[in-house]
Amino acid sequence: MRAGAGVPLADLQRVLGADGLFYPPVPTYDGAFVGGTIATNAAGPATFKYGSARRWVEALTIVLADGSILELHRGDITASPDGWLDLPLASGTPVRIPVPAYVMPDVAKLSAGYFARPGMDLIDLFIGSEGTLGFITDATLRVVPLPRRLVALITVASDARAVRLTAALRNKAESYPGATAALDVSAVEYMDSRSLALVPDEVFQRANVPRPLPDAGFLLAQIEVDGSGGESLEQLDEALTACAVDRDPDVALPGDDRGAARLFALREGVPSSVNARIAAVKARLQQDVEKTAGDMIVPFDRLEESLSLYRSTFERHGLEYAIWGHVSDGNMHPNVVPGSMDDVSRGRVALLEIARGIMAMGGAPLAEHGVGRSALKQQMLRDLYGDRGIEDMRAVKRALDPNWKFASGVLFPP
Numbered sequence: 001m002r003a004g005a006g007v008p009l010a011d012l013q014r015v016l017g018a019d020g021l022f023y024p025p026v027p028t029y030d031g032a033f034v035g036g037t038i039a040t041n042a043a044g045p046a047t048f049k050y051g052s053a054r055r056w057v058e059a060l061t062i063v064l065a066d067g068s069i070l071e072l073h074r075g076d077i078t079a080s081p082d083g084w085l086d087l088p089l090a091s092g093t094p095v096r097i098p099v100p101a102y103v104m105p106d107v108a109k110l111s112a113g114y115f116a117r118p119g120m121d122l123i124d125l126f127i128g129s130e131g132t133l134g135f136i137t138d139a140t141l142r143v144v145p146l147p148r149r150l151v152a153l154i155t156v157a158s159d160a161r162a163v164r165l166t167a168a169l170r171n172k173a174e175s176y177p178g179a180t181a182a183l184d185v186s187a188v189e190y191m192d193s194r195s196l197a198l199v200p201d202e203v204f205q206r207a208n209v210p211r212p213l214p215d216a217g218f219l220l221a222q223i224e225v226d227g228s229g230g231e232s233l234e235q236l237d238e239a240l241t242a243c244a245v246d247r248d249p250d251v252a253l254p255g256d257d258r259g260a261a262r263l264f265a266l267r268e269g270v271p272s273s274v275n276a277r278i279a280a281v282k283a284r285l286q287q288d289v290e291k292t293a294g295d296m297i298v299p300f301d302r303l304e305e306s307l308s309l310y311r312s313t314f315e316r317h318g319l320e321y322a323i324w325g326h327v328s329d330g331n332m333h334p335n336v337v338p339g340s341m342d343d344v345s346r347g348r349v350a351l352l353e354i355a356r357g358i359m360a361m362g363g364a365p366l367a368e369h370g371v372g373r374s375a376l377k378q379q380m381l382r383d384l385y386g387d388r389g390i391e392d393m394r395a396v397k398r399a400l401d402p403n404w405k406f407a408s409g410v411l412f413p414p
């Protein structure tokens with residue numbers, strides 16, 4: 001599918017859906033655009049099965065800083081053995097881009113500065129570069145047949161139970177495009193008890209879901225199915241029994257779009273309730289109060305440890321908080337729920353501590369939302385790759401955009 005950079009993902013999916021097709025790596029925020037999601041290497045809840053945007057981009061049209069237009073297909077230009085990407089320009093002046101020397105963490109998704117790997121494809125440098133290297137005008141994307149899926153909302157008593165059940169579901173799943181799986185899980189998301197406590201009663205009522213006991217959280221699993229979903233439900237039941245989850249899940253069967261929308265609306269109720277709390281504090285008390293949240297990812301086998309780290313760090317700093325996110329990828333969003341500017345300041349300190357702990361686990365503090373101009377996230381990027389890594393990125397920027405025309409101040413200071 002060839003799409004303009006300014007096409008909203010919701011429109012893209014609607015057009016594809018009419019032909020029974022689907023673009024998999026869509027974030028939960030479907031107001032984002034094709035160009036923006038490629039520029040941030042965005043990823044959706046279904047990263048577990050489908051990976052992030054990078055895997056789905058076949059070609060890009062990019063306007064470079066000198067005004068030339070680059071039509072770049074995957075496989076056209078790869079790095080030389082001595083670490084250079086050579087880009088011949090129509091103007092006749094070739095550009096030599098040095099491949100950064102840092103090693104990217106081995107995690108399911110990453111939106112942390114420039115992609116770098118020996119022998120890398122030039123197209124991967126632009127994907128995730130947050131608009132700093134060129135302006136994407138259109139993209140050729142790979143698409144798949146629109147999957148049929150069932151959605152299950154499962155009550156879990158604790159973090160440990162959530163992690164255990166997610167591990168069981170992952171084990172039953174196939175890794176795309178692998179062999180037939182017992183259970184074709186594409187996404188599992190987790191909302192902890194603190195997140196659910198922030199969601200108003202009317203959101204639960206609209207979703208027609210009873211509020212769980214105070215210590216319980218929810219897992220929201222998306223499972224792709226061939227037929228009616230009967231076999232998948234049996235497999236799901238087996239996993240629930242093995243993990244001692246005794247409450248029946250709330251299930252939207254394939255084709256029950258309203259049922260699925262009801263469960264997704266409950267999930268969206270979590271970030272929007274936190275945002276509403278922040279807006280209320282801003283309006284009542286302090287204008288400067290802002291969202292203070294992490295976008296952390298760890299290898300799945302360190303997930304339970306990472307959840308303990310989020311909790312113990314926030315609690316040590318005396319902060320109110322909530323945790324939710326894409327648990328099947330080890331990618332969680334630990335959020336401060338700030339009541340004052342002081343909470344925001346202490347929250348930033350806590351998030352930097354958390355980020356360092358996550359890196360020590362082989363993870364990364366910048367999984368899917370990108371870095372942008374946030375001083376906090378730019379510090380995390382520096383902690384991840386060191387001063388040398390940032391200098392390697394600047395060398396890439398200087399090669400492609402010597403006058404710093406594009407997205408100045410994004411990723412690192414000009």
Ligand SMILES: Cc1cc2nc3c(=O)[nH]c(=O)nc-3n(C[C@H](O)[C@H](O)[C@H](O)COP(=O)(O)OP(=O)(O)OC[C@H]3O[C@@H](n4cnc5c(N)ncnc54)[C@H](O)[C@@H]3O)c2cc1C
Nearest residue numbers: 005027028029032033035036037039042043130131136368
């Ligand atoms: C409520 C909410 C939920 C979210 N959930 C997820 C999620 O589940 N997964 C996820 O990955 N992300 C998520 N995000 C983040 C968001 O989806 C991504 O950052 C997304 O890629 C932003 O796209 P946008 O089109 O809004 O881009 P913008 O925010 O407008 O831009 C993002 C960056 O891309 C650059 N850019 C934009 N267009 C172009 C272009 N044409 N060429 C070159 N550079 C360009 C900009 O310079 C900027 O640096 C969420 C965001 C919100 C608000």
